[in-house]
Amino acid sequence: MASHNIPEHLTGLSEQELKNSREKYGYNQAGNNKKNAWYLMLLDILKEPMLLLLIAVSVIYVIVGNYSEAMFMLGAIIAVSGISFYQDNRSKMALEALEKLNEPLSTVIRNSKVIQIPTHEIAVGDLCIIEEGKMINADGKIVHSNDFSVNEASLTGESFSVFKSLESDDRNVYSGTLVVSGLAVFEVEKIGNETQLGKIGASIQNIREERSPLQTQITKFVKWMAVIGIAVFLLVWSYSYWQSGDLIESLLVGLTLAMSILPEEIPVAFTTFMALGAWKLMREGIIVKRSSVVETLGSTTVICTDKTGTITENSMQLKSLYDYRTNKFYESHQFDDHALSELIQFAMWSSEPVPFDPMETTLHRIYQQTQTKDLRKDFQMFHEYPLEGKPPMMTHLFENSSGQRIIAAKGAPEAILTVSNISKKEKDKLHQHIKEVGKQGYRVLGVAKADFKGNNFPEKQQDFSFEFLGFTVFYDPPKKGIQEVFQHLYDAGIKVKIITGDNADTTKAIAQQAGIINESPAVNGAEIVHHTEQELIELSRKTTLFTRMFPEAKLRMVNAFKKDEEVVAMLGDGVNDAPALKAAHIGVAMGHKGTEIAKAAASLVITDDDLGKLVVGIAAGRRIYANIKKAIQYIISIHIPIILTVSLPLFLGWIYPHVFTPVHVIFLELIMGPTCSIVYENEPMEKNTMQRNPRKMTETFLNWKELSISIVQGLLITLGVLVAYQLTVQNGGDEGTTRAMVFTTLVFANILLSLVNRSFVYSIFESFKYKNNLFPIIIGTTLVLLFAILYIPLFADFFQVTGLNFQELSFAFLIAAISVLWFEGYKWIKRKNLKSK
Known part of the structure; x- marks a missing residue:
């Protein structure tokens, strides 16, 4: 409790009182949100177009008395909804785990001990103890405060901060x-839905998430495919x-084709990739607030970073003190020199009585170590001018019981020199x-001091008559390994900008030490x-260091980068970074040293403050x-032969027009679903990915070249499958053999395509080096099922196929290999062109 200087009489709830309160009022959370209940997820899945088609086909099979097909369809419904449910559940669990990590901790006094608890347990x-930069998480009344002011804009819309204390009318x-600013202890009176915020229902959680460009493009693509599917089905x-x-027969043919056209794997794949991506990052110590941010991260072109605590350690060691009277710099081992006594005292008095800032904490510690008498308990702060001005300064006024006053100011050296009574020559x-x-x-x-009698204090702190005392010189070293981090960013084609409140010389020196390129x-x-906006855009292109920045200036720069079509990641940890964090495409806050408001404004939180x-x-x-x-290109490529194999024999009047029935299409769909959304999601990063320039945000997810x-x-692949069809028919193959050849060729082509499309640049042999344990499992399962269909009579009868001999099987594989592996030649030419550039 001492660390917060809390009065001894504040003991908080006992275990029994806490239990009674819980029973009566419950937990501090908005009404239990049941929208993710399992049965609701299942209902959502059963509304999916693919499942509705499967149900329609099952009903038709029951009507015509094909019960074995109807049972297979029922199995397919269970399998498809099972895969979707598994995917949705994985996504839901990943997002719930993220939500739990996102929940801020609150500081409370219980049983006379200061402890931290998850906010929903208030x-x-x-x-509750609340201090500068923290969000208040319940309604209540102040029972103790120290220089406490609060911004109530979220409720009142009033942007000015309000000072509150035990004595104020509104506590x-x-x-x-x-x-x-400051610190307060308040007794909680209302929680959850009973709070003012709960009643308004303006919780941040309810703000609708903006759809990412990729999400919008994918939704549009799937809708178009659905429209085409309906048109072709009717035709x-x-x-x-x-x-x-x-x-009935023709309805089944139409439904088979509709099934083959619907690319329902694409939205499932997108959701899975994003949620699991966010979950994997969480395990790395990166909390992603919205899963769609994962996609934006990869397009980052500019990183705007704060200096203190982001590039540097934020340890703020007091390197030396400059005393104006003696005109001397004193190093750390000389701090107990009597000549420094006044400078150290006023540096401490100008800090917050309960310090939060690392520099102020250091000044309090140095005061304690060097002063023979600690006067902090004797003096009470009775008036304060908060940190303001450009460049900023702050002034504190203290008084003891006998009316003796201390007026202490500190701030940016330029600001303090401007208000001090010294000659221009001295100032220079x-x-x-x-x-x-x-x-x-x-x-x-x-650091400066002033004298003032009476209580009609100047409206502005700059109007006091200050006596200059000296400088405090702090050193905040760059974090270990920070040079490598920036080198990785430069290699990836990402620009780095420093946006800081510090001065130009300090920033330039730290930038140099951190390996930031600045010319x-x-x-x-x-x-x-x-x-003007245009001038800012020009400035943003050529400038690396932005110094003495205040919140509006930071926000203007972030908006200038955005206007210039850059994808901006803003890194910050202070209250003054919040507007810029909110405005950036990706706001990144630090988990340990970041203020609550910075974390609330950010879309991404780095838990251990490691910029790497x-x-x-x-x-x-x-x-x-x-x-x-890769997953979407695979889905498009493999859907085309399924669609054309179902429709062309019918339209061209070939001997076996219904070579594929719904059972064959569903089998292929069941292979494709897991391949694209589970296997491709697990693919490692290709080599040289972080040596390429970022993609443009305005790019569509598949441009015409990729789509073509x-x-x-x-x-x-369609050509290969239809060649297999015709050659089998010409060699006297019956319907069962032809179907087996077409089906086997397509399954082999599907397996080879999934391997070839692991990279659109590197060869299939290079991709084999990528570690993805799911590939052999899925391929192995597919082959086992294929051979079971071909050679186990029960399955062969059901799928209406005849077992193939070794020669036919080899021939099917050869056709599949030719129709897929040509792409390796294309990739080889592409690699040669890349090398020659």
Whole structure:
């Protein structure tokens, strides 16, 4: 409890009181959301077009008395819905695990101990401790406070912060509001749906998620395919009926074709890839708030990063002190020199009484170590000017019981020098010191004191008459291994920009030490305000370091990058980073040192503050996007021969027009589903993926070139399958043998296609080196099922096929190999062209 300086009389709930509160009021969460109940998921799955088609076919088989086919269809319904349910459940579990990790922790006092609990466990009667940068997670009344102000914009729309204390008229605090400064302890009065926020129902969770470009494109593609499916179904049904005069038979043919056209695997694959991608990143220590962000990560073109705590360790060691009176710099081993006493005291008094900032924590510690008498308990802060101005400064006013006052200010050295009573010549000399220290990457703060009688304090802190005392010089070293991180980003064609509140010299030095490429002068936040949008875009292209940045300036720069069609990832951890984090395509907050508001605004949280994880995230985004494309191209390529094998023999009047019945199509669909959504999802990243430039966000997921490759692959497989059909018929094959040859050729082609499409650049032999244990399992299962259909009489009769001899089997494999493996030649030419560039 000492760490928060909480009064001893605040003991919080006991175990029994907590139990009673729970029984009466329950948990701190919005009404139990049952939309993900298993039976509702199942109902959603049963509404899928493919299952509706299967049910229709099953009903027709029962009507005509084909009970064995009807039973197979029932098995297919169970299998298809089982695969969908498994996929949905995996996605749901992954997203639930993410939600749990996303839940912020709250600090409460229970049994006289300060503990951290998940926010949903806050109980009515709890004493919650809230401090700067934290979100308030329940409604209640303040019982203790220290320089406490809160922003209630989420409830009132009023953007100014409100100071509240035990003495103020309004000492209520509300869930969903944000602590701007200080610390408070409040007693919880309302939780969950009973809070003001709960009543409004304005919970962030209910904001509709924006669909990603890829999601929109895929939905559009699937809708078009469904429309084509309906049109072709009606065409084939009427044509077949006109030829045969058999309504039920022709309806079955139409439904078979409709099944072969519907690419229902595509949306399933997309959802699975995104949810599992987010889940895998979570295991790496990257919490993704929205699974569609995974896709955006791979397209990142610009990373805007804060300096302190992101590039640097945020450890803020006090390197040295400059005392103005003696005109000397003192190193850390000289801090107990009596000459520094006043500087150290006022540096501490100008900090928050309960420090949150690493620099202020250090100043309190140095004060404790060097001062013979600790006066902190004797003086109470009675007036404060919060951190403001460009560049910023802050002023604190303390008083003890005998009316003795302390007025202490600290801030950016330029701000403190501007308000201090010293000559221009002296100021120029001090500016030189600031420049020299800043060039070494040190963080400098100016410290000053003032005297003031009476209580009619100036409206602005800058209006006090300050006496300059000196500088505090902090060193925040770059994180270990940060150079490699930035090198990886540069290799991947990603630009790096620093957007910081620090000065230009310090930022330049840290950028150099961190390995950031910078060839242009830094731009100051104050300059940005006067630029037009076009000028900002020009500036954003050539500038790497943006210094002395305040929230609006950060936001303007992020918007300028977006306008310039860059995909922006913004890294930040402070309250002042929140607007820019929210505006960026990907807002990235730090898990340990990030404030609650930064985490709430971000779409991605790095739990251990390791910037290297961002490279992992970008690589994952690129891998997932590449694998989705492979899966979709595979689906398109293999659907074409199924569609044409069902329809062409009928339209061309060949001897066996119904070579495929619904059972054959469903068997092929059951192989394809897991191949695309489970196996391709597990594919590792191709080599050189992180050495390529990011793809453009405006690109469609399949451009015409890629789509035409898939169509050509599908047409050549169709040609191979139809050649197998004709050659078997010409060699005297009956319907059972012809069907077996066509079916076997198509299954072999499907297996080879899934292997060939593992890479659209590297050869099939290169892809064999990729570790994906699911491939041999799926291929092995497919072959076992194929041979069972061909050689086990029960299955052969059901599928109406005849067992093939070794020669026929080899011939089917040869045709499949020719119709698929030509693509290896195409890839070889592509590799040669890439090398010659």
